[in-house]
Amino acid sequence: MTTATLTPPPADPKAAPAGGPTKHLWTVDEYRQLGGLDCFRGVKTMLLGGEIYTMVMPAPPHDVALNLAYRFVFAACPTGHHVRNQQGFDVGTRTDPGPDLAVVPGDIRDDGIGTPTTAVLIIEVAHTSLDMDTSTKAEVYATAGVPDYWVIDIPNRRLLVFRDPVALPAGLGATAYRTRLTLTPADTVAPLAAPASAVKVADLLP
Numbered sequence: 001m002t003t004a005t006l007t008p009p010p011a012d013p014k015a016a017p018a019g020g021p022t023k024h025l026w027t028v029d030e031y032r033q034l035g036g037l038d039c040f041r042g043v044k045t046m047l048l049g050g051e052i053y054t055m056v057m058p059a060p061p062h063d064v065a066l067n068l069a070y071r072f073v074f075a076a077c078p079t080g081h082h083v084r085n086q087q088g089f090d091v092g093t094r095t096d097p098g099p100d101l102a103v104v105p106g107d108i109r110d111d112g113i114g115t116p117t118t119a120v121l122i123i124e125v126a127h128t129s130l131d132m133d134t135s136t137k138a139e140v141y142a143t144a145g146v147p148d149y150w151v152i153d154i155p156n157r158r159l160l161v162f163r164d165p166v167a168l169p170a171g172l173g174a175t176a177y178r179t180r181l182t183l184t185p186a187d188t189v190a191p192l193a194a195p196a197s198a199v200k201v202a203d204l205l206p
Contacts, residue, residue, distance in 0.1 A: 159183040
């Protein structure tokens, strides 16, 4: 999906810091309050590192791939977990990447208590957002400890699988995936959390 950053004004424009204006980074709570005010009616957004990104409406190939992936993960979902479809996923206080699909622990009713912060599998469908999905979002999910992250790359007709999150050298404050697999339509793969449930990559592509 094509993205654009919205840079908000300082929290109090009448009292700018002595050093001049500074960027206001939104928290997850503030971000959700904006949604309640209909600030982004009809617009899909996500929060990354305190910055709000807006995305163009998904094209049909994205929707087809999303529905194919949902059908697979719903059938493969391990006991004691459920699937969230384009819903919140809290990663720290300033990031909610809104993954396309997330397989999270617990029952659906548990989501009424709070937004999940852990997942055993996350899937993003990349139609025009491949760079972000394989860089910024991959780091976000690795840092959150998500063990299995898949990117359905529609333009290149492949599936990218990220596994083995590992902390980067001290001082960087981030985590990255040590393993990256590039799978073709003829390949098959199974989620780490459901090793007996393999799927052919072609069955995830529009």
